[in-house]
Amino acid sequence: MRKNRFLSVLAALAVVVTSTGFALADTDPLPSWNEGATKTAIVDFMTAITTEGGPDYVAPADRIATFDNDGTLWSEQPMYVQLAFALDRVKALAPEHPEWKDEEPFKSVLDGNLEALAASGHKGLLEIIAATHAGMSTDAFTEIVTDWMATAKNAKTGKLSTEMIFQPMLELIAYLKANEFDVFIVSGGGIAFMRPWTETVYGIAPPNVVGSSIALKYDDTDGAPKIMREAELNFNDDGPGKPVGIESHIGKRPIAAFGNSDGDFEMLEWTTSADGRRLGMIVHHDDAAREFAYDRKSHFGKLDRALDAAPQEGWTLISMKDDWKTIFPAE
Amino acid sequence: MRKNRFLSVLAALAVVVTSTGFALADTDPLPSWNEGATKTAIVDFMTAITTEGGPDYVAPADRIATFDNDGTLWSEQPMYVQLAFALDRVKALAPEHPEWKDEEPFKSVLDGNLEALAASGHKGLLEIIAATHAGMSTDAFTEIVTDWMATAKNAKTGKLSTEMIFQPMLELIAYLKANEFDVFIVSGGGIAFMRPWTETVYGIAPPNVVGSSIALKYDDTDGAPKIMREAELNFNDDGPGKPVGIESHIGKRPIAAFGNSDGDFEMLEWTTSADGRRLGMIVHHDDAAREFAYDRKSHFGKLDRALDAAPQEGWTLISMKDDWKTIFPAE
Known part of the structure; x- marks a missing residue:
């Protein structure tokens, strides 16, 4: 039984190796x-x-x-994909954080004012990371990323x-x-x-x-x-x-x-x-x-x-x- | 040329797979x-x-x-191998550090007094790590470890x-x-x-x-x-x-x-x-x-x-x- 399985694996492998080999050599x-x-x-x-x-x-x-x-x-x-993700997450989480309407750097994100966001510098970025990338389990974050990647489109190309x-x-x-x-x-x-x-x-x-x-x-x-x-x-x-x-x-x-x-x-x-x-x-x-x-x-x-x-x-x-x-x- | 090489690789692979396969199955x-x-x-x-x-x-x-x-x-x-390494390094480096004769935790190491060393606690251990594991390039450390592993013997077994x-x-x-x-x-x-x-x-x-x-x-x-x-x-x-x-x-x-x-x-x-x-x-x-x-x-x-x-x-x-x-x- 086992021997037969190994022989068929071997046969399959022979086909793969041969075809891949020729493919690599010829194409x-x-x-x-x-x-x-x-x-x-x-x-x-x-x-x-x-x-x-x-x-x-x-x-x-x-x-x-x-x-x-x-x-x-x-x-x-037009921006790092992960930055687009973070900004989308701020928008998605905003209903749970009514105070963000008046608090930087979140206000700028919600207003779509990227220049003001940039002005908030390193400190602002860290606050956005803390709000969007932390405070959940690794499994929960993986699910959030996976869902977002499946649907979010590039702002310039729509892809x-x-x-x-x-x-x-x-x-x-x-x-x-x-x-x-x-x-x-x-x-x-x-x-x-x-x-x-x-x-x-x-x-x-x-x-x-x-x-x-x-x-x-x-x-x-x-x-x-x-x-x-x-x-x-x-x-x-x-x-x-x-x-x-x-x-x-x-x-x-x-x-x-x-x-x-x-x-x-x-x-x-x-x-x-x-x-x-x-x-x-x-x-x-x-x-x-x-x-x-x-x-x-x-x-x-x-x-x-x-x-x-x-x-x-x-x-x-x-x-x-x-x-x-x-x-x-x-x- | 290339095709020949792939065919001989394939032939060699066939032998390996067959023999390994049978070996796994039978032994x-x-x-x-x-x-x-x-x-x-x-x-x-x-x-x-x-x-x-x-x-x-x-x-x-x-x-x-x-x-x-x-x-x-x-x-x-009788102790973690890496601890034996650190203690050996203290001894090897002691000639460059005459002050260690009078300074803890090094004094205890040089005196072979492991009980006193243990009493120096976390702080003592960090000082020994700093003296023996830091201050050199990664390549230099790799060489030090490799040389030591090739010669240092276990204190109980001599292996x-x-x-x-x-x-x-x-x-x-x-x-x-x-x-x-x-x-x-x-x-x-x-x-x-x-x-x-x-x-x-x-x-x-x-x-x-x-x-x-x-x-x-x-x-x-x-x-x-x-x-x-x-x-x-x-x-x-x-x-x-x-x-x-x-x-x-x-x-x-x-x-x-x-x-x-x-x-x-x-x-x-x-x-x-x-x-x-x-x-x-x-x-x-x-x-x-x-x-x-x-x-x-x-x-x-x-x-x-x-x-x-x-x-x-x-x-x-x-x-x-x-x-x-x-x-x-x-x-």
Whole structure:
């Protein structure tokens, strides 16, 4: 009985391996990428680090790749998705908080006055996070995020956020995995905001998601243990926080990193300044027709210092306009 | 060329799958476990959660198992291995710190007076951690740990710590992995103290190690970026910290957990109080002849509250004396 099952598994596997093998050999693993220097840089890197006996060979256990999320794997305009979520949550919770009509920063959110909200600064943002991201169990928050993601539309395009993911990056993730990479998201966004959907949307499971977090507290006082989300920042996974997040979650230094903003500078630097063949790439949002065009002066995903540094650091710019055949997955 | 390579990979795979398949089917995956209720509990659990269409089936993506380390995967007597490391480091660093001869808690360490050291309490311990675990880069610390692990001997047995790992638990880890589990260490010990050797010794890679940590800081000021270890506690992955460590690192609730002390109470509770078939087990150190015998009154690995709670919580006690044919791997 068992032997038969193993034989049929083996037969199935043979088909899969054969067809995948031929598929990889004969077809383009990056069909949404135009031919050119950028695509060549990716393929050459992969060939170099997977060529056994070659000078740049990297053993599978050390094939770690990290991806920023906002602006690297999905669109971050006209505002970060998680900010849109927080503002929607303030509106949804407002009936329970009549005092918000007169209290900043909530008043500005309810009035739709984003300039006044921005003026409330770091303190205002923390109050909004506390009101919308804390004070519930992790399970309850997961449900809130899941429900919101299923319905909330981008203010500019009217699409779901999960429809505004970048098809070429999905192919890149798959290409890395097919070459035995362990692929991680390393985002300034909230770890608990991403994990409910990254496995379905990107094929990246919760343990492989690194992000910012608020404090958590275990509560087993009422017989049904839960983990509560507390109104206190725990970790800011942005800028110099990204190498720290990588070290604490992954414990290995990546050999490939992909970002799009100055918040990714240190992750790219940490990755590419090590000895050996390394790959650092920056998604440049230069396609106003198909997505958005912004860099040095954007409120969200500002790319300035890293744009200047890219040539001497050896980071490749990915032009969305020139390098990508398509931006979003086909509907 | 490529096709040929894929065909030979396929052929090799066929041999591996066939032989592994038959091996799994025909031989005992837990040869160091005596037949009895404990071993049966493990095998029954595995059968239940892997039986497709059965009431207890769990999809591979949700097969998460967590293991405590000290006293669960290796010996923790006559003191935690990491404490022995810290004391050795104080001695090694003493020539650079002549003032330690007269300063507590260092004086007690250098005098070998562990009772006086214990009296210095939490504050003393933090000073020793600061002196021995901080103030260097992550790479430098990894090298220090690796060198020490290669030579330092257990004070009672004269063996290396990595020789005092539990053979039955290695088999259990392999058995879980063979059944598509993602296996994690969740230890009160330092994450950076474990990661340098867990992959070689247990087959558990750095991303799958969760533990206590001190603060890290990225430093790219001198052209060769590094991550510095700071003299400040960051996270205590013990007791109620374990479910929090699990949530922040793994982001999924385990379905099986293995511990040996009261520090594992909340991890076991978090794991087994969820709906569905769950497995919680406690290694009971009751074998003075082959290892050590201790529980309610031990300084290290105290097992008291969890021992009392085990029956009503449905946690299985593993008797090292009765359930394990061998304790340590053959030399």
